[in-house]
Amino acid sequence: MEVSLALGLAVIVALIIMRASLLAISGNQWTMMQTLTDAYMTRETALSNRTPLADVIADSSPWPDWASRSEQNVTLGKMPGGRVVQASLTRFRINIPGDPDSEANLNVFRLYSVLKYQIGEKEYVKSRSTLRMQ
């Protein structure tokens, strides 16, 4: 009787520990993906600030108009064990034309980078935007 009780208790403890461990590991998976996507977005922010405005508004712009946007697969990095992680990147820009009656008459462009990635069965989206003006 006592041994049976101990056995049952051990099974319950094992299940609780396994659940806790699995939760911890799955949380780490989410954190690692956040780390990789955040790092990738530093590139997008740097590029959107650095790219000359002439290139931004050119026909072959890396940030085309919303209507001309396209998705591309990008490599975010590598997970422990060397597994390559990829995601889908969409870039586009919103043009806010200047007002000729205003004193500054600025042409303003907001450059968007939208990254879609998966963790398990769920799909997540992360975006950054940069304001450029002329």
Added chain:
Amino acid sequence: MKSPPQQAFPDRVATGFTLLELSTAISLMLVLATALVVIMQQHLTFMEMAQRQKFLTNDAPQIGSLLGRIFNQADHYFVYASHDSAIAGDAPMLSGGKAVRLFFYATDQTTKERLIAVDSSGGTTRLKFYTLHLDGSETSWVVSDKITDATFSASEGILAATLQGPNGEEITYSGGAR
């Protein structure tokens, strides 16, 4: 009339367990012990997995945050093959460098110079930040000793640092767009 059979030891009281009871108890205890060993092994496996993930969960974000702030404050930069070639002023390179020389404009109209380089001396790979002094000497502090390698590149007008982790991880931080 037939009398009942007499016990061999009539004074002895039967207080022990039968062989079947003992065998059952020992078997259950063995199962219990095996289960505990399996639990312990499983826990150790999960601990090892968590440890393997530590570079991307803990170390890389800290390094990235620091590098990002430094890169984004730099006015201009050059990538070199190594710490020594950066000090010697050899020809800079665009990718695959192990050192980056950063220049910061100060408020007193002077230019401050700093260096970030991979140091693999003593069997440990570290990312170090160097301050170069006017008398030619340098002081340094360790950004991280959790990496196994790092390379710098200056392409498309931005500065990027690609870090390699101890378990095959790879992550790239960018900046320097001023």
